Amino acid sequence: MNFSQSAQLAKRLDWVESTGSTNSDLIAAATADSAAYPDFSVLVTSEQTAGRGRSGREWQAPAGSSLFVSVLLRPTAVAATQFAWLPLIAGMSMANAISQFAGSQRAQVKWPNDVLIGDKKVCGVLSELLPDASGVVIGAGVNVFQSLEQLPVETATSLAVEKITIESLDDLLAAYLKNLRLHMNDFIALAGELGATDLHEQISMTCSSIGREVRVLLPNNQQFVGKAIAIDSIGRLVVQNESETRSVSVGDVVHLRHN
Missing domain, CATH: 3.30.930.10 (Bira Bifunctional Protein; Domain 2)
Structure with a gap:
């Protein structure tokens, strides 16, 4: 080929x-x-x-x-x-x-x-x-x-x-x-x-998870449900719900619904 x-x-x-x-x-x-x-x-x-x-x-x-x-x-x-x-x-x-x-x-x-x-x-x-x-x-x-x-x-x-x-x-x-x-x-x-760079912004803009309600399936078989609000300075997904905010480094993300 x-x-x-x-x-x-x-x-x-x-x-x-x-x-x-x-x-x-x-x-x-x-x-x-x-x-x-x-x-x-x-x-x-x-x-x-x-x-x-x-x-x-x-x-x-x-x-x-x-x-x-x-x-x-x-x-x-x-x-x-x-x-x-x-x-x-x-x-x-x-x-x-x-x-x-x-x-x-x-x-x-x-x-x-x-x-x-x-x-x-x-x-x-x-x-x-x-x-x-x-x-x-x-x-x-x-x-x-x-x-x-x-x-x-x-x-x-x-x-x-x-x-x-x-x-x-x-x-x-x-x-x-x-x-x-x-x-x-x-x-x-x-x-x-x-950090707050153009590359970080480009990655964030391409990431469809941000702004979505998500379920994060964690390696310890736990789940965390919330809204994905950002990617932090080291590439973790920041997920927030009414009780807490977590920065997720490892886990499977399921998009729950459209905004």
Whole structure:
């Protein structure tokens, strides 16, 4: 498959016809030979047989129906404590890329790592730290060509279902990499300290969770229901109800209703 546009944007780009998981493969390769895999090395496929999302959830799709891409990021000037921003930056980058092809439709990010069109998931993002903490691999899987019948759940959608046309996977990947590089340059220039910055505002504006009533499913099997009011200075979702305000760093967010 031809990824000539995308190859010009990556330090290294490898295409495989099929693999278990692009994240696992890129982590293993970068760990075995770090010099051969610099910042912004990319691995891409259209078929994953052992893909996974957050919390190890299985993620598979019919062969050739999706774009699966993993990007190695080595933001050496940024403290690891700021890496929580990376899934949000990647999600925003993919949302912006999809929106370029979507006409009046707008893709947005559900905190922390899902890209939605309307209220339906079109892309998921998974970030994983290298074993030596020298970098992070950001994986993204986009439902591109699936029909409605091929989608695994009612809450999912695809570019085809939404009637969003792309000429090639290379066009979509190149748009994503351009956006990701742009936002990562800003992130690194700020040393990950987003605070009250333009990048923080852009992420907040792309996040459809803000302003919504949400249910947060916490790792300890507890739930917290309230209104998502902001993303704080280290990427946590701030949720408020009548009794308290919490800043959530880990958890699944369910959008309860439209405003």
